[in-house]
Amino acid sequence: MTDNPYQQNRGNKDASITNPHGRGEIPFVESGKVVPAGTDGPFLIGDAMTGGYGRGPDILHSCTIAVNPGEIAVIVGPNGAGKSTAMKAIFGMLNVRSGSVRLAGEDITALSPQDRVVKGMGFVPQVRNIFPSMTVEENLEMGAFIRRDEIKSTMEQVYHLFPILKDKRNQAAGELSGGQRQQVAVGRALMTKPKVLMLDEPTAGVSPIVMDELFDRIIEVSRTGIPILMVEQNARQALEIADRGYVLVQGRNAHTGTGKELLADPEVRRSFLGG
Numbered sequence: 127m128t129d130n131p132y133q134q135n136r137g138n139k140d141a142s143i144t145n146p147h148g149r150g151e152i153p154f155v156e157s158g159k160v161v162p163a164g165t166d167g168p169f170l171i172g173d174a175m176t177g178g179y180g181r182g183p184d185i186l187h188s189c190t191i192a193v194n195p196g197e198i199a200v201i202v203g204p205n206g207a208g209k210s211t212a213m214k215a216i217f218g219m220l221n222v223r224s225g226s227v228r229l230a231g232e233d234i235t236a237l238s239p240q241d242r243v244v245k246g247m248g249f250v251p252q253v254r255n256i257f258p259s260m261t262v263e264e265n266l267e268m269g270a271f272i273r274r275d276e277i278k279s280t281m282e283q284v285y286h287l288f289p290i291l292k293d294k295r296n297q298a299a300g301e302l303s304g305g306q307r308q309q310v311a312v313g314r315a316l317m318t319k320p321k322v323l324m325l326d327e328p329t330a331g332v333s334p335i336v337m338d339e340l341f342d343r344i345i346e347v348s349r350t351g352i353p354i355l356m357v358e359q360n361a362r363q364a365l366e367i368a369d370r371g372y373v374l375v376q377g378r379n380a381h382t383g384t385g386k387e388l389l390a391d392p393e394v395r396r397s398f399l400g401g
């Protein structure tokens with residue numbers, strides 16, 4: 127890895143279009159708030175997390191996942207590897223027995239999920255990520271539950287990102303297609319004006335075309351200065367847009383590298399990408 131942006135070959139490393147440090151005019155986040163001055167290293171990190179559910183066995187074993195300012199980090203790995211568990215641990219839905227979670231350099235390991243939302247974490251879980259009987263617009267309003275300020279302009283930004291949601295704003299979210307429901311879920315998370323967005327399988331159950339469209343929208347969000355940490359079962363496509371990739375196996379970090387490095391790694395290819 128180099129610090130010279132011109133030697134990095136992914137589009138969203140271009141500072142002129144991506145605003146990697148979150149300064150300046152960006153739609154979802156107040157100017158200058160994405161990365162506090164003097165914060166080096168990852169924006170969000172689950173560091174050496176070990177833990178499981180309740181009194182059950184450990185699922186995560188010293189698992190480390192991080193996302194840097196302005197980047198997209200992707201977690202891939204077989205079913206049951208602990209990808210969702212790692213996301214839940216970072217979001218505070220699971221007590222880690224050891225390890226820590228830090229956001230912009232601050233230790234937030236002891237915070238509740240709601241307090242993490244207040245700190246700037248947006249999380250779209252893998253399941254039950256919308257209210258199906260509520261309208262699209264009501265879902266977005268629910269997303270803004272922590273806010274006391276005017277939410278209208280954020281809603282317009284979400285509608286700008288996902289125009290179909292504006293057309294369907296008065297329809298029950300449960301009546302929408304799979305891809306549109308995922309847009310509602312992502313839009314709902316954006317309503318809190320998060321400083322970092324976590325997505326667990328945002329393209330689950332959608333067609334390849336819809337997957338490509340969702341990835342384009344996710345890249346668009348990242349270009350507004352919001353770092354993105356996502357789990358993806360479409361490993362190859364996800365690693366293609368990833369600045370950093372993590373392959374998890376049985377709750378452990380098996381392979382870590384840039385998306386490009388992992389795509390080129392013969393062992394990763396053979397074991398996880400189908401050759």
Ligand SMILES: Nc1ncnc2c1ncn2[C@@H]1O[C@H](COP(=O)(O)OP(=O)(O)O)[C@@H](O)[C@H]1O
Binds near residue numbers: 203211212
């Ligand atoms: N709520 C839960 N309670 C107990 N065990 C769980 C729960 N959710 C997941 N697990 C277990 O944790 C392991 C990892 O699951 P998960 O994190 O969902 O994997 P992935 O997202 O990689 O498919 C699995 O063995 C699964 O059975």
Ligand SMILES: [Mg+2]
Binds near residue numbers: 209210211252
């Ligand atoms: Mg999962």
